[in-house]
Amino acid sequence: MFIKNLSYFNFRNLIDGNLEFDKKFNLFLGKNGQGKTSVLESIYFTITGQSFRTKNIKDIIKYEKLKLATYLEYEDKFSEKNIAIKTISNKKEYFYNKKKVTYDEYLGRLNVISFIPEDINLIIGSPMNRRNFFDYEISQGNTSYYIHLKNYNKILKIRNTFFKNKDFSEIFEIYNQKFFEEIVEIVTMRYEYIKKISILLNLNYRKLFDNKSELILTYKNSFGDITKLNKNQIMKKLLEYYKKIKDKEKKYGYSLIGPQKDDFLFLLNGKEAKSFSSQGEKKSIIFALKISEIDMLIKEKSETPIFLIDDISSYFDSIRKESIIKYFENREIQLFLSSTDDLGINSKKFKIFKGDVNG
Ligand SMILES: Nc1ncnc2c1ncn2[C@@H]1O[C@H](COP(=O)(O)OP(=O)(O)OP(=O)(O)O)[C@@H](O)[C@H]1O
Incomplete structure (x- = not known):
């Protein structure tokens, strides 16, 4: 299973837009506070309806705005599909293949595991x-x-x-x-x-x-x-x-x-x-x-989940980073990493998003 692209509107500090992802390795590179975690959070939010940083939906809506929306296209082993969330007055509405569904019908269509410093x-x-x-x-x-x-x-x-x-x-x-x-x-x-x-x-x-x-x-x-x-x-x-x-x-x-x-x-x-x-x-x-x-x-x-690693540099030294990337090379898992540092030689394997998420 992998995400093809993601669109977001009024999500934290991200400039409204659409990102096309690599089937395997994606890396968000940038300085502190640039919005790397917010992109990972928007992926996590679209899949689960929850944030990994806050319980309060208001926190993830762009300052001074009242609603947000995200839309994601993915492919599982059968076909191409899409899911979306819109918020209205702090209530979430869920969509699967453009049809409104309940949260119970939405949950588990696509699976995600995140690894963030707060873990x-x-x-x-x-x-x-x-x-x-x-x-x-x-x-x-x-x-x-x-x-x-x-x-x-x-x-x-x-x-x-x-x-x-x-x-x-x-x-x-x-x-x-x-x-x-x-x-x-x-x-x-x-x-x-x-x-x-x-x-x-x-x-x-x-x-x-x-x-x-x-x-x-x-x-x-x-x-x-x-x-x-x-x-x-x-x-x-x-x-x-x-x-x-x-x-x-x-x-x-x-x-x-x-x-x-x-x-x-x-x-x-x-x-x-x-x-x-x-x-x-x-x-x-x-x-x-x-x-x-x-x-x-x-x-x-029997489907692979998406894996998100936020701020990999704060967790692991270069030797451990190297062995983690090697580990994922041998597995069919789509990986999204955020980091303040370049991953050296390994960066070549990644589709890199640099400052293109918040201008
Ligand atoms: N609801 C919001 N609307 C607009 N901006 C926000 C909102 N919530 C947080 N921000 C801003 O977004 C920025 C944080 O972005 P994010 O945490 O994604 O950065 P980061 O690149 O992951 O940084 P770090 O490397 O320090 O973790 C902060 O500057 C914060 O003030």
Whole structure:
């Protein structure tokens, strides 16, 4: 899968225009603040409907403007297609092959993985960073996960309202049942995903950075270890745990159980990366994670995702940059890089965009 071109209107500091891309290597070169990240962000936004920098849609609309639009043409293994997003009064409208669609119909048509400096928060940040990240990544390859998560979040909200109103009638029990069912679905899918990606992560980390280390990603759910349990056994364990916290939930007035309480841990050679790994190791862990996401998506969807690397120079020295580019030469993945420095001899392989994005 690859992007042929992208048009944008009122996107951050970019001058409205259209960019034609190379099927494989694209490099945005320029000084700080020129708009390199904004181009990567506009690609990411058009594919996902989200920004990798902000939750607030207003931030990405050009200063003093009220709406923005982006349009992207791509080719998958079957044919040429296009997707577009328009914003109207801070609400997004999604289009697939020029027909208006819902967000659920839009998501996952084209897949993208990004690697940006802020990704370090996946290790050093709060559990919410990791949950949001894995929720999004699992959803990209598995629509059923996305639907269960959406249902769960609705039920969680309603359940918390019951707590607030101290209403523990029969209807609460009906919601409770649905609540537990959704938890079992979500934790099972999270567990399966983490089990698979942890193997790839270790392989990729060794291949790319250090073949003597062992990197493990583990899933810590809110009610205990579910390794090797089937759905019925997970439900049993969940209900046992619920019995213990039932009164506490009523006392505190909100849900103390469920996927919103989970976390994911990176263990490098048996030690938690958050507290023990160096900055360089943390960056390498995240990079290996992103490569593993690509491998997972290819397995699940048999299509290659687009890969974006923002500010590659701030992450890696020239030797690592060299080995990363070599790695991508042997893979059929369209790559978009931004950098303040020339990539030396490797620059020749890239279609270079230099200052042509913001004049
Ligand atoms: N909504 C917006 N409208 C117009 N300009 C914006 C908007 N948001 C940010 N900017 C401007 O865009 C510039 C940032 O662009 P961007 O982050 O893409 O630069 P960059 O080339 O990636 O820089 P760096 O190398 O420092 O990361 C800043 O000068 C900022 O003031």
